[in-house]
Amino acid sequence: MGVLQDFEKRLEGAVEGFFARAFRSGLQPLELAKAVQRYAEDHQHVTADGVVVPNVYRVQVSEKDHERLSTFGASLPRELGEVVVNTAADRGWSLRGPVKIRVEASEQVRVGRYQLAGRVEAVGDAPARSRPATAAGSAPGGAERSSDDRAAIDRTMVVGAVPRAQVQLRVVSGVPATSEPVTGSRFVIGRLPSCGLTLDDTTVSREHAALVRRGDAWWVVDLGSTNGTKVNGRRAAEQPVSLGDRLELGDVVLELVGG
Numbered sequence: 309m310g311v312l313q314d315f316e317k318r319l320e321g322a323v324e325g326f327f328a329r330a331f332r333s334g335l336q337p338l339e340l341a342k343a344v345q346r347y348a349e350d351h352q353h354v355t356a357d358g359v360v361v362p363n364v365y366r367v368q369v370s371e372k373d374h375e376r377l378s379t380f381g382a383s384l385p386r387e388l389g390e391v392v393v394n395t396a397a398d399r400g401w402s403l404r405g406p407v408k409i410r411v412e413a414s415e416q417v418r419v420g421r422y423q424l425a426g427r428v429e430a431v432g433d434a435p436a437r438s439r440p441a442t443a444a445g446s447a448p449g450g451a452e453r454s455s456d457d458r459a460a461i462d463r464t465m466v467v468g469a470v471p472r473a474q475v476q477l478r479v480v481s482g483v484p485a486t487s488e489p490v491t492g493s494r495f496v497i498g499r500l501p502s503c504g505l506t507l508d509d510t511t512v513s514r515e516h517a518a519l520v521r522r523g524d525a526w527w528v529v530d531l532g533s534t535n536g537t538k539v540n541g542r543r544a545a546e547q548p549v550s551l552g553d554r555l556e557l558g559d560v561v562l563e564l565v566g567g
Contacts, residue, residue, distance in 0.1 A: 311394045315341045319380065319387050335373040335420050337384060341391045343367075343424050344409070348401065350391055351426060356494065356529070358522040361396060362426035363403045366428050367411045369422050374413035378461045385409040389467025400522045402493055404430035410464040475526065475551065475564055477519075482560030483509050494530070497557060513556025519549070526564070528555060539562040 319337055320485040354414040367388070369377065377384055389407040396403050398461070408429070412420035417423055488505045495504040498516040507516075513533035520527045529546045530537040537544055549555070553561045 311345070311391055311398060312341055312398065314394070315391050315499075316385055317469045318390075319409065320382060334376060335369060335422060337377065337380070337559050339358045339421060340367060340388060340411075344388050344426075345391055345395050347396060347424055347426050350399065353428070355402075356518070356520070358427060358520055358527070359400065360404060361392075361401045362428050363392070363405050363410045364429045365392070365410070365426040367409070367424050368414040369411065370417045371415065371417045372419050373417075373422075374461070377411065379465075382463060383459055384461055384462070385411050385465040386467055388503055389465055392512065393467055400525070402522060404428050404493070405486060410463050411461050413462075415538070417527060429432055437554045454480050477505050477555075478563045478565050479507075480554065480561040480563050481512075482511075482518065482558070483507050484539070490519055494517070495519040497555075497562070498531070498533075505562075507557065509558060513558075516557045519557070523549075527547050533557070 316338055318452060319481070320365045322501050338557050343408060344365055344367070346364070353360045353517050365388070367385075384532075386409070388411075389409040392407045392409075393403070395401070414423065476487045476497075477490060479485050491504065496515055496518045497503055497505045497507065497512075502512045503515065513531070513535070515531050516533040517531055517537045518529050520529050525548050527546060528537060528544060528549050530544065535558040539547060539549060540554055543554070549564055551564055552567055553564050555564070
C-alpha cells in the first residue's frame with residue numbers, strides 16, 4: 309500500500325463517517341498529505357550524508373478549515389508526520405531529527421487553501437519557538453471547545469526519531485581487536501582521534517571512509533583515502549552494506565555486525 313493510501317486509511321478510522329459527513333467539500337486532509345510530501349521532495353539538500361529533507365513543518369489553514377479539521381484532533385498532525393517518515397524511508401532520504409508537525413489557524417489563509425513552511429532541525433539544535441495558533445482552543449463565535457482532543461490539533465506532534473544504531477563495527481585484523489557501535493547518521497572511520505572508530509594504522513587515512521545512513525540502509529562511502537576502501541574484497545567508492553559484510557581500509561579489516 310502506498311504512503312498516501314495508507315495515510316487515508318488510517319485517518320478514516322480516526323473519525324466515524326469521515327467521507328459521509330465532514331469532508332465532502334473544503335480542504336481535504338489528503339491535500340495536506342500530498343503537500344508535505346511534495347514540500348519534502350522540492351526542498352532536498354544533497355550532502356555528504358545523502359539527500360536530506362526537512363523534518364519540521366508548520367501548516368496554516370483558514371479558521372473555518374481549522375475547525376473542521378480539528379475533528380481529527382492530534383491524529384491529523386501525527387499522520388502527516390508519518391507521511392514524511394514513510395516517504396523518506398521509501399525514497400532513501402535522510403532526516404536529521406524527529407519529524408515535527410504543527411497545524412495552525414490563520415486569518416491570512418482563505419478557506420480551501422493552506423500555507424506550508426518547513427526546515428531541517430538537526431538533533432541538538434535549539435528548537436525554534438512555535439508561533440501561537442490564532443484559533444487555539446476556541447470555536448467560531450468564541451465558544452469554548454469541550455474536548456481536549458479537538459484542541460490537540462494545535463499541538464506540535466513529534467513523529468519518529470533519527471534511526472538509532474543497530475550495528476557495530478568489529479575489528480577482524482590489522483589493529484588490536486575491538487568493536488564500536490555505529491551511531492548517528494554519518495559515522496567516520498579513520499586515523500584521527502575525532503573519528504567514530506579510530507584505527508591506528510599507517511595504511512589508514514586520517515578520515516578514510518564513512519558509514520552513512522540513507523533511509524533504512526547503511527552505505528559505505530570512501531572519503532578520498534590514499535589506499536582505498538573495499539567491501540568483501542572489491543573496491544568500493546560508495547555502496548550499500550549489510551550485516552556480515554567485511555570492509556577493508558588499507559590493511560585493516562572490519563566486519564559489520566549486529567548491535
